[in-house]
Amino acid sequence: DIQMTQSPSSLSASVGDRVTITCRASRTISNYLTWYQQKPGQAPKLLIYAASSLQSGVPSRFSGSGSGTDFTLTISSLLPEDFATYYCQQSYSIPWTFGQGTKVEIK
Amino acid sequence: EVQLVESGGGLIQPGGSLRLSCAASGFTVSSNYMSWVRQAPGKGLEWVSIIYSGGSTYYADSVKGRFTISRDNSKNTLYLQMNSLRAEDTAVYYCARTSNVYWYFAFWGRGTLVTVSS
Numbered sequence: 001d002i003q004m005t006q007s008p009s010s011l012s013a014s015v016g017d018r019v020t021i022t023c024r025a026s027r028t029i030s031n032y033l034t035w036y037q038q039k040p041g042q043a044p045k046l047l048i049y050a051a052s053s054l055q056s057g058v059p060s061r062f063s064g065s066g067s068g069t070d071f072t073l074t075i076s077s078l079l080p081e082d083f084a085t086y087y088c089q090q091s092y093s094i095p096w097t098f099g100q101g102t103k104v105e106i107k
Numbered sequence: 108e109v110q111l112v113e114s115g116g117g118l119i120q121p122g123g124s125l126r127l128s129c130a131a132s133g134f135t136v137s138s139n140y141m142s143w144v145r146q147a148p149g150k151g152l153e154w155v156s157i158i159y160s161g162g163s164t165y166y167a168d169s170v171k172g173r174f175t176i177s178r179d180n181s182k183n184t185l186y187l188q189m190n191s192l193r194a195e196d197t198a199v200y201y202c203a204r205t206s207n208v209y210w211y212f213a214f215w216g217r218g219t220l221v222t223v224s225s
């Protein structure tokens with residue numbers, strides 16, 4: 001199975017900050033990498049697919065990059081509604097696997 | 108409007124069986140890839156199973172041989188039959204419309220909680 005490791009596991013940031021979350025795959029996954037946002041008590045929401053393609057309706061302050069084994073999710077300027085947990089997921093090979101999540105908290 | 112509504116969760120004893128349903132509206136289940144993803148309380152996400160539009164199915168090793176994914180085209184509904192349930196199957200179960208390119212979970216239902224406990 002492909003292991004996905006996110007860092008950091010949690011971070012504290014202020015409104016307006018630039019935030020970067022990384023995701024590393026245990027072997028190459030090309031660009032089969034997706035990012036989700038999950039708020040407490042809610043289902044996950046798709047943000048970015050194919051490593052860098054922004055899902056329709058998702059604000060442009062979210063961006064993704066990377067290929068192979070190393071990927072990044074960036075929030076250019078944090079808004080109050082962005083405080084949530086973020087997950088990466090590989091779909092290069094079954095079983096599809098997720099990172100452990102990164103919780104973005106208010107500083 | 109696309110909508111997914113899961114049901115069928117509840118409290119079940121270890122070794123028991125449960126069938127989850129996911130009623131879809133706004134699109135046709137049989138024409139799409141559909142998945143189940145679960146989340147144990149306070150934990151991360153775990154992919155469980157997928158059914159392709161052509162009918163092929165795949166499972167996580169943790170549920171293989173115990174869970175079965177299926178669909179009823181006439182009801183536009185996805186199912187997850189769960190047998191031989193274990194405490195570690197306790198989770199919120201989400202159904203998700205899955206892209207057939209890049210295989211990401213494009214749209215999720217709100218989930219249904221399954222608790223396996225004596």
